[in-house]
Amino acid sequence: MKRFLFKTSCVLMIATLLANVVKAQSKINPDSIKTKMQWFADAKLGIFIHWGIYAVNGIDESWSFYNKKISHNDYMKQLKGFTAAKYNPEEWASLIKESGAKYAVMTTKHHDGVALWNTRQKHYSVVKNTPAKRDLLTPFYAALDKQGIKRGAYYSLIDWSSADYPAFTKDSTRYKISEDPARWQRFLTFNQAQIDEVNKAFKPDLWWFDGDWEHSAEEWKAPLIRKNILSLKPDAILNGRLQGYGDYDTPEQNFPVTRPKFNWWELCMTINNNWGYQPQDTAWKTPYEVISIFADAISNGGNMLLDIGPKEDGTIPEQEVHILKELGKWNKKHGEAIFNTLGGLPQGHFYGPTTLSKDSTVLYLFLSGKVSGNVVVKGLKNTIKKIRVVGTEKTIEPKVVGKISWSPIPGLVFIPVPEDSQDEYMSVLALELDKPVSLYQGQGGLK
Secondary structure, three states, rough: OOOOHHHOOOOHHHOOOOOHHHHHHHOHHEEEOOOOOHHHHHHOOOEEEEOOOOOHHHHOOHHHHHHOOOOOHHHHHHHHHHHOOOOOHHHHHHHHHHOOOOOOEEEOOOOOEEEEOOOOOOEEEEEHHHHOOOOOOOHHHHHHHHHHEEEEEEEOOOOOOOHHHHHHHHOOOOOOHHHHHHHHHHHHHHHHHHHHHHHHHOOOEEEEEEEEEOOOOOHOHHHHHHHHHHHHHOOOEOOOHHHHHHEEEEEEEOOOOOOOOOOOEEEEEOOOOOOOOOOOOOOOHHHHHHHHHHHHHEEEEEOOEEEEOOOOOOOOOHHHHHHHHHHHHHHHHHHHHHHOOEEOOOOOOOOEEEEEEEOEEEEEEEOOOOOOOEEOOOOOOOEEEEEEEEEOOOOOOOOOEOOOOOOOOEEEEEEEEEEHHHHOOOEEEEEEEOOOOOEOOOOOOOO
């Protein structure tokens, strides 16, 4: 995840990322990956897990020493306190399943360079350098498999602890790749070796790269990284942080105001304000807030990757457990409107999130908060066969207002929302249509 100290850096980085997003759309032909992306499009929800030595002191993952909140030396002392003593991957996978998530992404290695598996490279790992003394990835991915959840692997291209990386940290000496290409090549060889280890050992269904902004695609050898991953697992999905050689886009924390133009995208966001465990951060999102953001994401044709940050011992904070369970309860009740659906109506037709069934004959309306009175759908040409309150036996009769018999322009559909059957967090109405949804998008003039 990205954190920057200066506003000017943020502006420049945003500009760079936007430029890279444009490139990503031109370097990978969407038609060539359409088939393998289908499970991702249907999944809607994933769980992100930021777990590493930064949980010992409860500080920013890697960025704390980058931004000089702590020295690199003091940061790495956390290795001595990382125990994973209460780590129960079966419980993790069960909770993820209960949330409704279809995939989970684990931080195999963050920018600090500490691997959560037993890397064969001469570098930091929780196996060799912490009291945990064991590979943490193998049992987790095995537990995901038992729950039918897709395997995701976060991997940082940056390694600020590697002597061969041209570190951008405040505590390290930089070097220019052009002045020492052999040193950079040593790093690339090491980096590809670790990627290959993860690929061969765990065969991730999804790769979540991070840190690509520090170098160009040519410097990273991004096409080769992609080629090597797909040579072993051709249907693996790669996120967009590979300098244009990924399959989908990953906006971070802030929700897009307008629907992204990417074929596939995913909003990654935290449950509080930080990715990893930080006990002082008590700005927990409520279940309603998480559900509202999730509904907006799927309405706009995207996914949500919701992050949790376990403690160093492997326990998950109770606030995060509560939110995942409440999200799961809501997902279970309204699953038909969430999973295996399409993004909903264009803006202006309904004031709230919407989705469509795969055949577009069922329109789902998501109602934010408690509704008193009517909601309105505009420009719907279809005949409504039936309206249901999803997750209940309740049906509703709509009223069409302003429809002129001799005009092709549809009227306004007013739907009275029964107060006695509304959901605690967000109710969903299912409008069963006579045929695939058809919309009027004119300006109302009669000709």
